[in-house]
Amino acid sequence: MKRLDRDQMAARVARDIPEGSYVNLGIGLPTKVADHLPRNREIFLQSENGLLGMGPAPALGEEDPELINAGKQPVTLLSGGCYFHHADSFAMMRGGHIDICVLGAFQVSVNGDLANWHTGEPDAIPAVGGAMDLAIGARQTFVMMELLTRRGQSKLVETCTYPLTGLACVSRVYTDLGIFSVGGGGASVVELVEGVSLDDLRQMTGLSLGRCGVAYTS
Amino acid sequence: MKRLDRDQMAARVARDIPEGSYVNLGIGLPTKVADHLPRNREIFLQSENGLLGMGPAPALGEEDPELINAGKQPVTLLSGGCYFHHADSFAMMRGGHIDICVLGAFQVSVNGDLANWHTGEPDAIPAVGGAMDLAIGARQTFVMMELLTRRGQSKLVETCTYPLTGLACVSRVYTDLGIFSVGGGGASVVELVEGVSLDDLRQMTGLSLGRCGVAYTS
Amino acid sequence: MIDKAAVSAEVAVADISDGASVMIGGFGTAGMPDELIDALIRRDVGDLTIINNNAGNGETGVAALIAAGRVRKIICSFPRQSDSHHFDARYRAGEIELELVPQGNLAARIHAAGAGLGAIFTPTGFGTLLAQGKETRRIDGRDHVLEYPIHADFALIKASKGDRWGNLVYRKTARNFGPIMAMAARTTIAQVSELVPLGSLDPEVVVTPGIFVQRVVEITPGAAIADLDAATA
Amino acid sequence: MIDKAAVSAEVAVADISDGASVMIGGFGTAGMPDELIDALIRRDVGDLTIINNNAGNGETGVAALIAAGRVRKIICSFPRQSDSHHFDARYRAGEIELELVPQGNLAARIHAAGAGLGAIFTPTGFGTLLAQGKETRRIDGRDHVLEYPIHADFALIKASKGDRWGNLVYRKTARNFGPIMAMAARTTIAQVSELVPLGSLDPEVVVTPGIFVQRVVEITPGAAIADLDAATA
Secondary structure, eight states: OOOOOHHHHHHHHHHTOOTTOEEEEOSSGGGGHHHHSOTTSOOEEEETTTEEEEEOOOOTTOOOTTSBOTTSOBOEEEEEEEEOOHHHHHHHHHTTOOSEEEEOOSEEETTOOEEOSOOOOTTOOOOOTTHHHHHHHSSEEEEEOOSBOTTSOBSEESSOOSOOSBSSOEEEEEOSSEEEEOOTTSOEEEEEETTOOHHHHHHHHOSOOEEOOOOEEO | OOOOOHHHHHHHHHHTOOTTOEEEEOSSGGGGGGGGSOTTSOOEEEETTTEEEEEOOOOTTOOOTTSBOTTSOBOEEEEEEEEOOHHHHHHHHHTTOOSEEEEOOSEEETTOOEEOSOOOOTTSOOOOTTHHHHHHHSSEEEEEOOSBOTTSOBSEESSOOSOOSBSSOEEEEEOSSEEEEOOTTSOEEEEEETTOOHHHHHHHHOSOOEEOOOOEEO | OOOOBOSSHHHHTTTOOTTOEEEEOOBTTBTOOHHHHHHHHHSOOOOEEEEOSBSOOTTSTHHHHHHTTOEEEEEESBOOOTTOHHHHHHHHTTOSEEEEOOHHHHHHHHHHHHHTOSEEEEOTTTTSGGGTTOOEEEETTEEEEEEOOOOEEEEEEEEEEEOTTOOEEOOGGGOTTHHHHHHHEEEEEEEEEEEOOTTOSOTTTOSBOGGGOSEEEEOOTTOHHHHHHHHHO | OOOOBOSSHHHHTTTOOTTOEEEEOOBTTBTOOHHHHHHHHHSOOOOEEEEOSBSOOTTSTHHHHHHTTOEEEEEESBOOOTTOHHHHHHHHTTOSEEEEOOHHHHHHHHHHHHHTOSEEEEOTTTTSGGGTTOOEEEETTEEEEEEOOOOEEEEEEEEEEEOTTOOEEOOGGGOTTHHHHHHHEEEEEEEEEEEOOTTOSOTTTOSBOGGGOSEEEEOOTTOHHHHHHHHHO
């Protein structure tokens, strides 16, 4: 079965981000979305450690240890960007000023619950960072993840079994095998990946998925 | 009976403000204290409309309508001063960062309750400004007022009859006829004005005033 | 390309409609966005709820808005002043509702709205008339009042410089409520004395990041009269 | 004359004693006041409660403090990282207590302390493990958790420039928690890369007004090694 690779997934998410959006890209996979935002679209990337108007990674040798993103990687600032402190940064988030937040996930439930911070294993050292603030703060929270675990279990679930990050906060789930809308009564397939049918997705997830569209991801 | 005039009162308050203090001077009479702070003592005046390091009034013709104090009078900024927004300004106050606040009053009670914002008359249009924040925010709140009303009634009282600004917030009351400490179980005379006896003050106020010192205000 | 610059004050306020809640920056006249208010007055909208520190000074700004009969309610800390006669008259006539809020609580409630908090326990006002009927709680030995955020549909503020992304810097004490009102309103409209090219504001000194600002309109000081002439021509 | 400049990091931290609560600025290594932490390590104090976003990276800063066994409890949002081995080992050995706080709640609680609020209702964390046992309330259709301010005895922060009154400006994302920690601690100690004469910081661009800062110590970048040599000589 054909799956989208990580760059294809990132490109697909990027397509849904309109010009002028204020966007926070979570650590890990979502960071890739930045590479696929079209250059001719002005989109404002926020990093919760205190910058807005985040630019691409600096050239080798140009790194500044005091100019980093939430993943602690060196970044740059676009002309027109600015710096602020942590309380202001999370005010942007919690106050509903960020239009779109893209996060990774362990699980997302059909009603939009998100689990992405803790495996729940008793000996794991928990670390939450800004995940809970991001999940519930943005006007729209997108999740970007592979649909299945390595063992083939669906990460889109009826009810999350991992500890929750936020309740009913996710609106859309971008996966390597299809795009889903969640919340508001259940999950639907918004877009199919070529070669994957609605029945395939129903079987893989074990969910009675509705269908909102007939589009195929290219 | 000899009374301190307003400049003498202001000078007396100024004497009790140590170097390095962060001070907010309320609108009206307390504003005068600034004129009596010794030049060789660095004291930081805050104005709640967003400046720290307030300097004296500008020279005639040098007024800037965007550089004003809480009383909306033109002021100047000392070298080393700075500007900030209203939430930060009142965070300074409410967060206990201001050492001393000097306010005028209609009444102060022996336990330190303050009434200085509203006469309580039914047809008066109420206006509170920053009075309530200032009263309870500073580490020490000083009141500066004439002891008696024009009709000869004491403004230092057992219980305030005017609507309160704050509860148990005043520590010291500077008047034209004596200096009082209030709160913590009652009022005491801290300093007498020359020619006014403790008995005079007891008679004028109708309060069983204690006595903490024998000093005279000069 | 994102360009938040509006061509005129009229255009900038064109979607403010009857019954809107409007935060207006300024402390006294410092930071008062007079030209935006004038443009609002020229629109035929009423029943407004105004959030400002004062209730108008003299004949301009908020005072002019009140005089024009557009204000149903005002939320402020210090309405009564020597030159607040327009408010005084309307208030005494029962034509305007007043919610009086201690200045620091006003700032904190506006800030809480911008920061997405549901409510705050503040010590200011405890035991006073202004806390009557409000929930209170003793926390860590200090009495507090529960206060709710103040949101608004619009904020009209005045800054010194702005760029097309909405980044703002202010001048001296004209800063006052501008930065927090920008955070608390759904649509923030800033009049700036100078619209500067993107990138000319130092990223370290931007006071209001563009994310909090939806529209910027350049009002060169002194140009107000010409603007008014054009509008009435 | 008020001069908040301390002659050395040693002198600046000399009154931090056993059991103190200490906020430490920095997000990862950006804004971490390494030299102040080193000076604290050289003092023989333990049982500290540390408030920082992380629980140490690599071998320096908060990690070194933990490695030296000085930390009883840490309040942070993101302890586990690829290079947090010192924390991991102590935590697994039960030698260090962890209070895990979502990063935005951490910032809001520190800010609330600085601003003198008694508590805040925040939506973050509702319905999660991190809100277990906490008071909740539905306000305006949204669920919230009641969170209390985080105060501290000391804050150690790093800024770019400072003056003798304690005014500070920061550099890029090294700003992070510095400004709000400065507000929330009883004694704030700032290491600055450059101590500048009073009046050289533009009053419009000061990020942390001196009122929030009790001590400033100049640590010229690159001078740390010389400083350490002097201290151990």
